[in-house]
Amino acid sequence: MQANTVYGALRGLETFSQLCDFDYGTKTVQIYKAPWSIKDKPRFAFRGLLLDTSRHYYPIDIIKQIIESMSYAKLNVLHWHIIDEQSFPLEVPAYPKLWKGAYTKWERYTVEDASEIVNFAKMRGINVMAEIDVPGHAESWGTGYPALWPSSSCREPLDVSKNFTFEVLNGILQDMRDIFPFKLFHLGGDEVNTDCWKYTPHVKQWLQERNMTAKDAYQYFVIKGQEIAISKNWTPVNWLTLAVKFGSEVKNNGNYIAVYKEETFNTFAEKLNPKTVVHNWLGPGVCPKAVAQGFKCIYSNQGVWYLDHLDVPWDGFYDAEPLEGITDSTEQELVIGGEVCMWSETADPSNVQQTIWPRAAAAAERLWTSKEAAPISNTSEAALTRLQYFRCLLTRRGVQASPVTNQYARSPPYGPGSCYDQ
Amino acid sequence: MQANTVYGALRGLETFSQLCDFDYGTKTVQIYKAPWSIKDKPRFAFRGLLLDTSRHYYPIDIIKQIIESMSYAKLNVLHWHIIDEQSFPLEVPAYPKLWKGAYTKWERYTVEDASEIVNFAKMRGINVMAEIDVPGHAESWGTGYPALWPSSSCREPLDVSKNFTFEVLNGILQDMRDIFPFKLFHLGGDEVNTDCWKYTPHVKQWLQERNMTAKDAYQYFVIKGQEIAISKNWTPVNWLTLAVKFGSEVKNNGNYIAVYKEETFNTFAEKLNPKTVVHNWLGPGVCPKAVAQGFKCIYSNQGVWYLDHLDVPWDGFYDAEPLEGITDSTEQELVIGGEVCMWSETADPSNVQQTIWPRAAAAAERLWTSKEAAPISNTSEAALTRLQYFRCLLTRRGVQASPVTNQYARSPPYGPGSCYDQ
Numbered sequence: 001m002q003a004n005t006v007y008g009a010l011r012g013l014e015t016f017s018q019l020c021d022f023d024y025g026t027k028t029v030q031i032y033k034a035p036w037s038i039k040d041k042p043r044f045a046f047r048g049l050l051l052d053t054s055r056h057y058y059p060i061d062i063i064k065q066i067i068e069s070m071s072y073a074k075l076n077v078l079h080w081h082i083i084d085e086q087s088f089p090l091e092v093p094a095y096p097k098l099w100k101g102a103y104t105k106w107e108r109y110t111v112e113d114a115s116e117i118v119n120f121a122k123m124r125g126i127n128v129m130a131e132i133d134v135p136g137h138a139e140s141w142g143t144g145y146p147a148l149w150p151s152s153s154c155r156e157p158l159d160v161s162k163n164f165t166f167e168v169l170n171g172i173l174q175d176m177r178d179i180f181p182f183k184l185f186h187l188g189g190d191e192v193n194t195d196c197w198k199y200t201p202h203v204k205q206w207l208q209e210r211n212m213t214a215k216d217a218y219q220y221f222v223i224k225g226q227e228i229a230i231s232k233n234w235t236p237v238n239w240l241t242l243a244v245k246f247g248s249e250v251k252n253n254g255n256y257i258a259v260y261k262e263e264t265f266n267t268f269a270e271k272l273n274p275k276t277v278v279h280n281w282l283g284p285g286v287c288p289k290a291v292a293q294g295f296k297c298i299y300s301n302q303g304v305w306y307l308d309h310l311d312v313p314w315d316g317f318y319d320a321e322p323l324e325g326i327t328d329s330t331e332q333e334l335v336i337g338g339e340v341c342m343w344s345e346t347a348d349p350s351n352v353q354q355t356i357w358p359r360a361a362a363a364a365e366r367l368w369t370s371k372e373a374a375p376i377s378n379t380s381e382a383a384l385t386r387l388q389y390f391r392c393l394l395t396r397r398g399v400q401a402s403p404v405t406n407q408y409a410r411s412p413p414y415g416p417g418s419c420y421d422q
Numbered sequence: 423m424q425a426n427t428v429y430g431a432l433r434g435l436e437t438f439s440q441l442c443d444f445d446y447g448t449k450t451v452q453i454y455k456a457p458w459s460i461k462d463k464p465r466f467a468f469r470g471l472l473l474d475t476s477r478h479y480y481p482i483d484i485i486k487q488i489i490e491s492m493s494y495a496k497l498n499v500l501h502w503h504i505i506d507e508q509s510f511p512l513e514v515p516a517y518p519k520l521w522k523g524a525y526t527k528w529e530r531y532t533v534e535d536a537s538e539i540v541n542f543a544k545m546r547g548i549n550v551m552a553e554i555d556v557p558g559h560a561e562s563w564g565t566g567y568p569a570l571w572p573s574s575s576c577r578e579p580l581d582v583s584k585n586f587t588f589e590v591l592n593g594i595l596q597d598m599r600d601i602f603p604f605k606l607f608h609l610g611g612d613e614v615n616t617d618c619w620k621y622t623p624h625v626k627q628w629l630q631e632r633n634m635t636a637k638d639a640y641q642y643f644v645i646k647g648q649e650i651a652i653s654k655n656w657t658p659v660n661w662l663t664l665a666v667k668f669g670s671e672v673k674n675n676g677n678y679i680a681v682y683k684e685e686t687f688n689t690f691a692e693k694l695n696p697k698t699v700v701h702n703w704l705g706p707g708v709c710p711k712a713v714a715q716g717f718k719c720i721y722s723n724q725g726v727w728y729l730d731h732l733d734v735p736w737d738g739f740y741d742a743e744p745l746e747g748i749t750d751s752t753e754q755e756l757v758i759g760g761e762v763c764m765w766s767e768t769a770d771p772s773n774v775q776q777t778i779w780p781r782a783a784a785a786a787e788r789l790w791t792s793k794e795a796a797p798i799s800n801t802s803e804a805a806l807t808r809l810q811y812f813r814c815l816l817t818r819r820g821v822q823a824s825p826v827t828n829q830y831a832r833s834p835p836y837g838p839g840s841c842y843d844q
Contacts, residue, residue: 021528022528024513024521024527024528024530024532025527027532027534054838055837055838056835056838056839056841057840057841058817059817059818059819059820061818061819061820062817062820064820065820086838086839087838087840091446099446103839103840103841103842103843104840104841104842105446105447106443106444106446106814106818106842107840107841107842108446110446110449112449344838345837345838346834346835346836346837347834347835348817348825348834348835348841348844349817349822349823349841350775350776350817350822350823350824350825350832350834350835351776351822351824351832351834353822354772354773392528395481395484395770395771395772396481396483397481397483398481398483398484398486398487400484400771400772400773400775400822401771401772402772402773403770403772410772410773410834412768412769412770412772412773412832413478413768413769413770413772414768415477415767415768416476416477416478416508416509416766416767417478417508417525418479418509418525418526418529419478419479419525419526419529419770419771420525420526420528420529421525422770
């Protein structure tokens, strides 16, 4: 086996392991149809899985199980959405009260825990991209430091008017820099409702003194966050979507959700740092606009690659195309890859693996394999057979992967039967 | 720590481990409220969990995960319901075509696999009680040896009229004796519909020559099976229920199922070997009758201790009482314990752990703890708090245990929150 890097060798060994088959008749490991000659490389460099440890806490052993399972599908980035409005589980030595925002005194990650995860992932060829989602999705920060809230009735977004807010953000990023060596850092930026900035007296005054709207202040926050990340030698990633009118609604997993003005990409794209990686979440069409303006892009169109959308079947994941709508080859190269997202509102250690697998493996094939070798088709029998086989391989390796053909993710098998048929 | 046996020491170490708490403030392991003095012993000697590997196949690593998790709750018997009508996954060297009844060539256990499981369990203080369910629930035997079927249209029960049937049964038990050192062996015997024996010419003739009814032949089979097991120095266990009229129906997990005459306990109790351990499955009241006749009994009343009955909440398991209806202390001693049953019609590697846990832990407390220390009450806040804490301990150890208070087992969490509240 030859590879240019140790990571290439790891992927090659994974492929090799999947060629091995235990023959129960002879009780030997066989490689059928040998000799094999396989020349392989990934289609996209960035093949990610998001894990949200704020809506529910995942113990270290569960996170390690997920990382290990990722390596089987050649995914190579764990996007660790560590903190959100519900809980702040991570230790930050510079601001030790922050993890008072954890659900309980037990649902926490020490600096050592986080480093252990990063190293465990590294040994499996997986980078950890950490995320601190600002300025929205951050209510839990104020449990330890209430000054980060504009007021007791305005707890999100973080107080844009105080230097302390950016001191804390800087302190978190400084401490995290020691833990997370990966070149990308995710700054969030999504779903920010700035309404209460306008009604909180000291923030309102701050805005007026600077002749800024709340929207201007949102941009100010995003760009200041980027500057801090860049100063620590990180490339910033931001959740961004297309411009949507304030108050409009979009269908999200069967429910209508409000889309806030303050995450528009178009309105201040020119102010974003040119290094910015645009992370497309809400729907299709973001990456084409982002790459047209020279930004790199990560594809996570929620209509097809959100694992918590249980009604998306395996072929919905499989048929997604990160380069959809992008024809220029220079622009295509700016799409660094894609990511399936395991948001945790209704996922926790009891059901996370079977919500991830096997659907994430369908996306993983899309991200790894050339388009010619993995044609898009709802009725691809070959892909279904591969995925069923892979699902059973996962279970053999101890991963709780769900039946492939259930039309609602992670639902139990309908009745008795072989793993290979379900 | 003092214990009379190595198994007592193992349980003591488990208790000790559960007193240990990681303090995230000091980053040290603490034992709060020390010093502790605990004198402890189990209420029942037999504390079981049934796993059905026929309706779905469980890879070795998944079975090991289950065994490991059992030790955390001090369960000490894995009742391995290996084979059923749907598949025959086990290798039997004496009759090598039997595992042709496996779902696929991959969904099999070698003799070495089975021994590995037994040894893995032994190291954790867990015995493996194997089951070969005869003469019903055995259709898959005939895939490799069609002569075991009375005819191609009568595939169950096994052909009572042929010596070959008992030769195969003897061969299986002989080979299994080398694998399973535990003193108990389960011979099944439940849900046997003998109708087609009466209509299959050569079986009908065999019955007539012996002046036997089909019911007599069922008894003949059960007792002959017991003799074979006893000849190999096993104590036989049989699924048995109270006499129910043929064709009557009982409510089973929301559905009405037929109850077959040929598993009545009363009608031939006097013919059963006196060593027989009666395994109570269908409903309450079996153990009182069994122990009154001097038999030992295992309590698995399906109304409360069948894990596949998803509508039984944690307190349904907790409030079950194996000694219900038995007041005489000599008779009480004949109830050797109880067992929660994880039938696999709609459970497979993707969801087995969260169907087992945490409800099995509620039963485990009932089996371990004295009645005085674990009072039965639907509103036992103390028990609920313990179980929530134990569930989070399981997840910390990598086990996919479900939220405790979901009113439908293994259902996902309703929304974001702490493990300790869900």
